[in-house]
Amino acid sequence: MAKSKSINIFLIDGNSTGRIKCTMQNWTGIAYKIPRFKLEDSKTSPSSSSIAKHLEQTGIYFLLGQDENGNQIIYVGQAGVRKNGRGLLGRLLEHKNNVKESYANDRNEVICFTTQNDAFGPTEISYLENRFTNIANESGRYVVKNSNEPNSGNITEEKESEMEEFIDYAKIMVGVLGHKVFEPIIKKDTERIIEIEEKESPIFNYIGRFKAFGKLTNEGFVILKGSEINQILCNSAPKSTIKYRKIYSFKIKDNILLDDLLFTSPSAAASFIAGRSASGNVEWKTIDKKSPNEI
Secondary structure, X not given: OOOOOOEEEEEOOOOOOOOEEEEEOOOOEEEEEEEHHHOHHHOOXXXXXXXXXXXXXXXXXXXXXXXXXXXXEEEEEEEOOXXXXXXXXXXXXXXXXXXXXXXXXXXXXXEEEEEOOOOOOHHHHHHHHHHHHHHXXXXXXXXEOOOOOOOOOOOXXXXXXXXXXXXXXXHHHHHHOOOOOOOOOOOOOOHHHHHHHHHHOOOEEEOOOOOOEEEEOOOOEEEXXXXXXXXXXXXXXXXXXXHHXXXXXXXXXXXXXXXXXXXXXXXXXXXXXXXXOOOHHHHEEOOOOOOOOOO
């Protein structure tokens, strides 16, 4: 089982919608969550002396937002210390002021990571940029805006082990800060995890003319990759079903799901499959005829 963890959250501006600093006991990493409109404030204001110092350092960052179709988006980047002394912050302001970027109007906030002792060098941030980009792509929760896969660089086994530990902590921090971009919808890390999940939630079969499967998770109900959906949207289709058909259109080919999809409830998932209003407890059944509610 994963060990319990304690995270320190500091509200720099005194409210939950402003800048947030996160640290964890016995970990040298530091995370900052900064709204786009607060980047300029992080340079010189008295309340920002600590953040300004840390954002002068080398680090890794994530630009986060939502596009016009409702898709959550992420761009993963790295920033080294510049001649002007502005590492992370300098790079972030370049993004903020570059209106030619394809996602310029979609990004709303940034989460960035550096260390207490400014320990990152070019090798470390190249490796982190590569790994976080790949993990975000694999999880399938957000649209990754990196046009190319970043180079992982040459890294020793010892340094790789150290960076993987950093990634594990950083994933927790990003989730706590409101973005589960690096968490798989269905955990597939080890056979043991899969075995435990199957015991907690059996596979549900869609009862109808479409061959589809699902599982309960802590976050809701997941329709599994490979499930078939109704190509037609009926007049009784809820607005939410119409919305998610549009959002997830790039994850559907020939009426087959290309990825696991997460929904807030079994009914929402059933409606997505059927293209009409549907009851999850009627249309999802286990092999022994139990509904999600009974499980």
